[in-house]
Amino acid sequence: MMRLRFSPFPGYVHTVEAVITYGGLKDRFTYVANDPFEPGNGLAEVNPLSTVPTLELPTGETLYGGPVIYEYVDSLHAKPKLFTPGERLLTVRRQLWLADSLFDHYVRLFVEGREPAGSWRAPYLERFFKKVVQALDAFEQECTSFPEALDIAQVRLIGTLAFITERLPKASDRVGNLFPPHHWRETRPKLAAWYDRRSQDPIFTTKLTD
Amino acid sequence: MITIYYSMIPNYVNPIEAVVNYTGLRSRCVMVGTNPYTNAAELAKSNPLSTVPAGIGDKGEALYGGPVLYEYLDQQHDKPKLFPVGPRLIFTRRQLWLAEGLFDQYARIIGEVNQPPEKRRLAFVERQWKKTLAALDQLERDALGWTGALDIAQIRAACSIRFVANNIPAHGTALGVFDTAYDWRATRPMLAVWYARASADAIFTPIQADR
Numbered sequence: 001m002m003r004l005r006f007s008p009f010p011g012y013v014h015t016v017e018a019v020i021t022y023g024g025l026k027d028r029f030t031y032v033a034n035d036p037f038e039p040g041n042g043l044a045e046v047n048p049l050s051t052v053p054t055l056e057l058p059t060g061e062t063l064y065g066g067p068v069i070y071e072y073v074d075s076l077h078a079k080p081k082l083f084t085p086g087e088r089l090l091t092v093r094r095q096l097w098l099a100d101s102l103f104d105h106y107v108r109l110f111v112e113g114r115e116p117a118g119s120w121r122a123p124y125l126e127r128f129f130k131k132v133v134q135a136l137d138a139f140e141q142e143c144t145s146f147p148e149a150l151d152i153a154q155v156r157l158i159g160t161l162a163f164i165t166e167r168l169p170k171a172s173d174r175v176g177n178l179f180p181p182h183h184w185r186e187t188r189p190k191l192a193a194w195y196d197r198r199s200q201d202p203i204f205t206t207k208l209t210d
Numbered sequence: 211m212i213t214i215y216y217s218m219i220p221n222y223v224n225p226i227e228a229v230v231n232y233t234g235l236r237s238r239c240v241m242v243g244t245n246p247y248t249n250a251a252e253l254a255k256s257n258p259l260s261t262v263p264a265g266i267g268d269k270g271e272a273l274y275g276g277p278v279l280y281e282y283l284d285q286q287h288d289k290p291k292l293f294p295v296g297p298r299l300i301f302t303r304r305q306l307w308l309a310e311g312l313f314d315q316y317a318r319i320i321g322e323v324n325q326p327p328e329k330r331r332l333a334f335v336e337r338q339w340k341k342t343l344a345a346l347d348q349l350e351r352d353a354l355g356w357t358g359a360l361d362i363a364q365i366r367a368a369c370s371i372r373f374v375a376n377n378i379p380a381h382g383t384a385l386g387v388f389d390t391a392y393d394w395r396a397t398r399p400m401l402a403v404w405y406a407r408a409s410a411d412a413i414f415t416p417i418q419a420d421r
Contacts, residue, residue, distance in 0.1 A: 048344030049311045063300070065307030072300050090273075090282055097275030101259050119329065124321070127250075134258035 003056040005034040005043060008209055015159035016053045018203040019070045022155070023077030031209045067096055070152055082152040095142065095153030102135040103160040106168060113174030120175045129179035132168070140188040150201065158199050161191075212239045212286075213266040214279070215253060216419075217246060221376055223414045225369045226263040229280050231413040232365070233287040238268070243419030277306055280362055292362040305352050305363035312345040313370040316377070323384045335387045342374060350398040353405075360408060368408045371401075 006014055020026055034041050036052050047054040047064045055063040055072065063069050074082045084092050105128045112120055139157060146154055161184070169181035185192040212235070216226050230236055246253060250260040257264040257274040265273040265282070273279045284292045294302055319338050322330045349367055356364055375394060382390030395402035 044340075044344060048308065048348045049315065049341060050344075061301065063304050065304065065311075068300065068303045068307050071303065075300070090278065090285070091271070093281065094273065094275060094278045097278055098258065101275075105259075115331070119331075130250075131259050134254055134260070138258040 002029045002058065003032060004029045004053060005032045005046070005056070006053040007035050008033050008207070012163060013159070013204050013207055014053070015066060015156050016069055016073070017206070017208045018155050018159060019073050019082065019152070020208060021203045021206045022082065022150070023073060023079060025073065025076055026208055028076070029208075033209070066100060066156070067093075067152075070156075074152065080149060082150065082155060084147075084149075084151045088147075088151075092151050092153045096156050098135055098138060099153055099156040099160050102132060102139075102157075103163065105132050105135070106160075106164045106171065109179065110167065110171045110174070113171060117176065120178055122178045125175060125179045129182070133182065136184045136188060136191070140191045143191050143194040146194065150198070154198065155203075158195065158204055161195050162199065162204065212268050212283075213242060214239050214263060215242045215244045215257075215265065216263045218243050218416070218419060219373075222373055223369060223416050224263065225276065225366050226279060227415070227417045228365050228369065228413045229283050229292065229362075230417060231415060232292065232360070233283050233289070235283060235286055236417065238286075240421070241417055241419045242421055276310060276366075277303075277362070280365075284362070290359060292360070292365065294361055302361055302363045305349075306366050308345055308348055308352075309363055309366035309370050312342065312349070312367070313373055315341045315345065316370075316374045319381055319385070320377075323381050330385065332385065332387055335385055339388050346371070346374075346394055346398060346401065350401040353398075353400040353403075356404050356408070360411060360413070364404075364408055365413070368405060368414065371405055372409065 006016055034043050034052055036050055043050045046062050051064055053069050055069045063072055071083055108128045172179055172181040216224050230239055246260055246262045253260040256266050256272045263276055263279050265279050267273055273282050281293055315338050319335055322335050378392050379390045382388050
């Protein structure tokens with residue numbers, strides 16, 4: 001059995017869960033809840049970067065970096081691959097990088113809110129907020145050429161959008177609106193329509209743990 | 211032609227420079243020196259994240275995320291591939307992720323160095339320093355298997371280690387959180403031997419920008 005460490009959130013399906021469900025691989029893993037921000041969570045013992053998801057293999061090797069784990073899981077099933085073979089793959093990897101970064105940059109905005117009021121860094125927040133907006137704008141353009149078959153970039157993007165839709169405006173509140181509350185759907189009709197259609201896939205609603 | 215944006219740092223060679231050197235693609239690349247902080251708007255025209263390295267492929271395609279750009283270049287030459295083919299590739303990707311992480315996690319310390327002393331978040335620096343040490347410890351274990359030709363993870367690791375080692379004295383002095391004389395080699399003999407060999411490779415030669 002492989003051991004997957006990740007941080008379950010009520011009502012949210014992680015990208016790694018969606019990939020496992022897509023591959024029909026739920027029973028190949030055991031699941032361990034790990035909060036990367038909680039001291040003494042044991043994560044650093046298996047992953048020097050202390051990030052989730054982290055995947056421990058029966059061979060004793062450990063994989064980390066979401067995209068690395070998604071690619072490994074994608075190699076274990078016989079369905080059409082989410083890492084699309086062929087010429088498009090590098091575009092998919094670039095879009096995956098963007099979707100993954102969009103999530104990470106949201107987290108930076110959120111984490112700043114954990115610092116005491118008065119110590120928040122406006123230039124830092126502005127810089128990362130701009131990247132978030134630009135990444136969303138890029139996907140508003142690119143979503144019209146997404147292929148009909150799901151690929152890993154689309155799966156990651158749906159996972160990211162599901163996570164940030166309500167949380168991004170709240171992250172602004174947490175830092176006294178040093179960056180404006182942003183509702184991405186309001187100015188990106190193509191991305192919103194794409195998201196509403198594709199996020200209905202059951203892989204995005206099936207949680208692997210209670 | 212392929213356009214590559216990168217930032218030149220004194221006494222340091224970026225992995226993108228090493229990859230261009232390895233692949234022999236210098237004559238097909240226009241190398242553009244830039245600064246992702248002051249030229250963010252310019253970079254954003256082809257890269258919404260405004261990061262370096264980034265590029266534009268010879269068909270006009272946007273290329274960003276270091277590993278994406280390295281892989282693009284690795285597809286354009288006929289030498290042994292830096293992204294090895296076969297079942298070990300996923301572990302090379304994990305090592306590449308770690309080596310990238312070593313650079314990124316350490317680089318976040320610079321943000322604190324640049325703050326006025328009274329505004330620095332030293333608990334954050336401590337966390338980042340711990341991750342830096344843990345990443346180096348894992349590379350010590352990874353280096354056991356690094357006996358053959360250079361691959362992309364090793365190139366990234368060699369550059370990240372040099373970046374960290376170059377900066378420890380000044381950052382240690384500025385922050386007072388870690389030892390300014392910290393020697394990463396002292397407890398990592400395998401990594402030290404590997405690094406001495408790998409970093410002597412001629413691919414780690416700076417590339418002068420075309421503009």
